[in-house]
Amino acid sequence: MSRGRAGLVAGAVMLPALQVAPAVTALPAVRARFPGLRGAGPPDRIALTFDDGPDPESTPRFLEVLAGHRVRATFFLLGAMLQRAPDLGREVVAGGHEVAVHGWEHDNLLLRGPVATVRDLARARTLIDTVTGRTPRFFRPPYGVLTGAALLAARRLRLEPVLWSCWGRDWTRTATPESVFDTVRRGLSAGGTVLLHDSSKSAVPGAWRAGLAALPRLLDECRRQGWTVGPLAEHREPAR
Numbered sequence: 001m002s003r004g005r006a007g008l009v010a011g012a013v014m015l016p017a018l019q020v021a022p023a024v025t026a027l028p029a030v031r032a033r034f035p036g037l038r039g040a041g042p043p044d045r046i047a048l049t050f051d052d053g054p055d056p057e058s059t060p061r062f063l064e065v066l067a068g069h070r071v072r073a074t075f076f077l078l079g080a081m082l083q084r085a086p087d088l089g090r091e092v093v094a095g096g097h098e099v100a101v102h103g104w105e106h107d108n109l110l111l112r113g114p115v116a117t118v119r120d121l122a123r124a125r126t127l128i129d130t131v132t133g134r135t136p137r138f139f140r141p142p143y144g145v146l147t148g149a150a151l152l153a154a155r156r157l158r159l160e161p162v163l164w165s166c167w168g169r170d171w172t173r174t175a176t177p178e179s180v181f182d183t184v185r186r187g188l189s190a191g192g193t194v195l196l197h198d199s200s201k202s203a204v205p206g207a208w209r210a211g212l213a214a215l216p217r218l219l220d221e222c223r224r225q226g227w228t229v230g231p232l233a234e235h236r237e238p239a240r
Contacts, residue, residue: 039193079124171203
């Protein structure tokens with residue numbers, strides 16, 4: 001076998017491993033070993049993030065609660081959702097919130113190769129920039145599955161991958177305002193990044209209601225702890 005042919009074979013064998021290996025970041029124990037990836041920030045701050053919007057039915061209600069508490073957050077948008085509700089994307093930005101990339105559809109990136117992954121993220125990033133007038137800095141993969149191809153695509157597009165340190169499991173059929181708050185609170189600590197969902201795009205229909213109802217209590221708890229809640233851009237070091 002020629003050296004060139006051997007290299008092609010080795011590359012074909014290694015690509016699946018490189019694609020799958022980073023996906024273990026979806027596991028809490030693994031995320032805990034990477035402060036930057038889990039969104040760690042200053043001990044007096046909490047980053048509040050939402051995935052899967054914008055949704056005309058639910059996102060405005062989250063914006064209303066946040067406005068009432070004078071809190072800004074980061075919304076990880078899906079390109080397909082923003083394409084259907086561009087005015088809502090602009091409303092998110094008008095409210096002082098940060099917008100970030102969650103992909104085009106809520107597809108597991110393990111099922112996409114490098115070319116398709118770059119195309120997916122680039123398409124979403126371009127639409128967010130065009131519609132909202134804001135160039136996204138951050139990227140969060142659907143399901144928290146950060147593949148090798150996604151890492152390469154993010155680097156090419158100058159997107160910073162960020163997952164989370166705690167979540168509310170607010171997408172499940174059994175989620176209640178109490179369960180969402182308790183689940184977040186168990187994992188919440190100074191400098192953490194919270195994940196909630198402002199849409200049920202990839203969840204049980206209407207599951208967002210539990211997260212919405214838990215949100216005021218969560219914000220009150222952060223205030224009681226002396227933590228300032230805000231978007232990721234103010235939670236992390238300035239972009240280089």
